[in-house]
Amino acid sequence: QSVLTQPPSASGTPGQRVTISCSGSSSNIGSNYVYWYQQLPGTAPKLLIYRNNQRPSGVPDRFSGSKSGTSASLAISGLRSEDEADYYCAAWDDSLSGPLYVFGTGTKVTVL
Amino acid sequence: QITLKESGPTLVKPTQTLTLTCTFSGFSLSTSGVGVGWIRQPPGKALEWLALIYWDDDKRYSPSLKSRLTITKDTSKNQVVLTMTNMDPVDTATYYCAHNFLYVFDYWGQGTLVTVSS
Numbered sequence: 001q002s003v004l005t006q007p008p009s010a011s012g013t014p015g016q017r018v019t020i021s022c023s024g025s026s027s028n029i030g031s032n033y034v035y036w037y038q039q040l041p042g043t044a045p046k047l048l049i050y051r052n053n054q055r056p057s058g059v060p061d062r063f064s065g066s067k068s069g070t071s072a073s074l075a076i077s078g079l080r081s082e083d084e085a086d087y088y089c090a091a092w093d094d095s096l097s098g099p100l101y102v103f104g105t106g107t108k109v110t111v112l
Numbered sequence: 113q114i115t116l117k118e119s120g121p122t123l124v125k126p127t128q129t130l131t132l133t134c135t136f137s138g139f140s141l142s143t144s145g146v147g148v149g150w151i152r153q154p155p156g157k158a159l160e161w162l163a164l165i166y167w168d169d170d171k172r173y174s175p176s177l178k179s180r181l182t183i184t185k186d187t188s189k190n191q192v193v194l195t196m197t198n199m200d201p202v203d204t205a206t207y208y209c210a211h212n213f214l215y216v217f218d219y220w221g222q223g224t225l226v227t228v229s230s
Contacts, residue, residue: 002158035216037159044208044220045151045159056218088159092215097175101149101161101217 003028004089004104011110012079020107022072022089028102032092034072036065039086048087049074076109084111114138116148116209116221123227124199130226134192134209141167141187147212148192150183152205153223160205164212165192201228 005023012018022034036049047056049065052072062083064075072091076083089104120132134148141148149164163183164172173181182195192209204227211219 002160033215044223046220047216047218050216050218090159090161090217095175097178099172100174101151101164103151103159103161106158 002105003093003102004091006087006089006104006107008105009108009110011112012076013112014079014081016079017075017077018079018083018109019076020074020087020089020109022074022104024070024072024091024102026070027095028070028091028093029067029072030070031094034065034067035090036063036074037088037090039088041085045088079111081111084109114211114219116211116219118207118209118221118224120207120224120226122225123229125230126200126228128199130194130196130199130203132194132196132207132209132224132226134194134221136190136192136209136211139211141165141185141190141192143167145214148185149210149212149217150192150194150207151210151217151220152203152207154202154205157205162196162207163194166212199228204228 033051037045038048039045052067053065062078087107093102116136147166150162165183180197206223206225208223209221210217
């Protein structure tokens with residue numbers, strides 16, 4: 001029951017720039033911060049971007065986030081083989097039932 | 113260093129109640145702004161947020177699952193417990209607990225796979 005929509009897949013060759021979109025609504029992305037998570041195969045998700053465009057310590061600056069209106073994007077520049085993973089966007093949603101945390105549908109990034 | 117680890121049964125029968133425990137270290141759940149949440153992921157599917165408990169015992173639940181979920185904390189034991197009633201095969205998933213600070217889920221446990229089957 002993902003509320004945020006992402007493309008199912010994205011790909012690129014090493015060194016290329018890949019962009020992943022995340023589409024939401026006024027109650028989530030439109031009025032709250034966006035977060036991005038990277039999930040390597042068989043592992044737990046890892047926080048990649050918080051508050052739209054902030055990187056936690058240790059995350060390479062090849063990863064960048066942006067937000068505009070009710071959509072957000074994650075860009076990976078200088079694509080590397082170790083970037084092959086699933087990527088999820090997320091945001092708090094100001095629903096009538098109270099705030100809830102919603103995730104995107106997920107995007108699998110393949111390095112060709 | 114913040115770490116979290118989930119524990120509980122790997123197999124439950126339909127209609128049973130699931131009880132999962134998140135044991136953490138490196139932070140206190142009595143510190144202002146801190147919370148611990150639960151997120152699950154069915155095999156091959158997307159992440160789904162379930163519940164969150166804050167340092168002041170404020171609790172938040174996914175509206176679609178609220179009637180089945182209860183989240184509690186034991187600050188002295190550094191544990192958070194999630195119970196989910198009336199389990200169904202569609203609840204088969206890897207369940208993660210995660211540290212939350214100022215609304216950011218920044219540290220996650222390794223997850224525990226729970227299978228619902230008779």
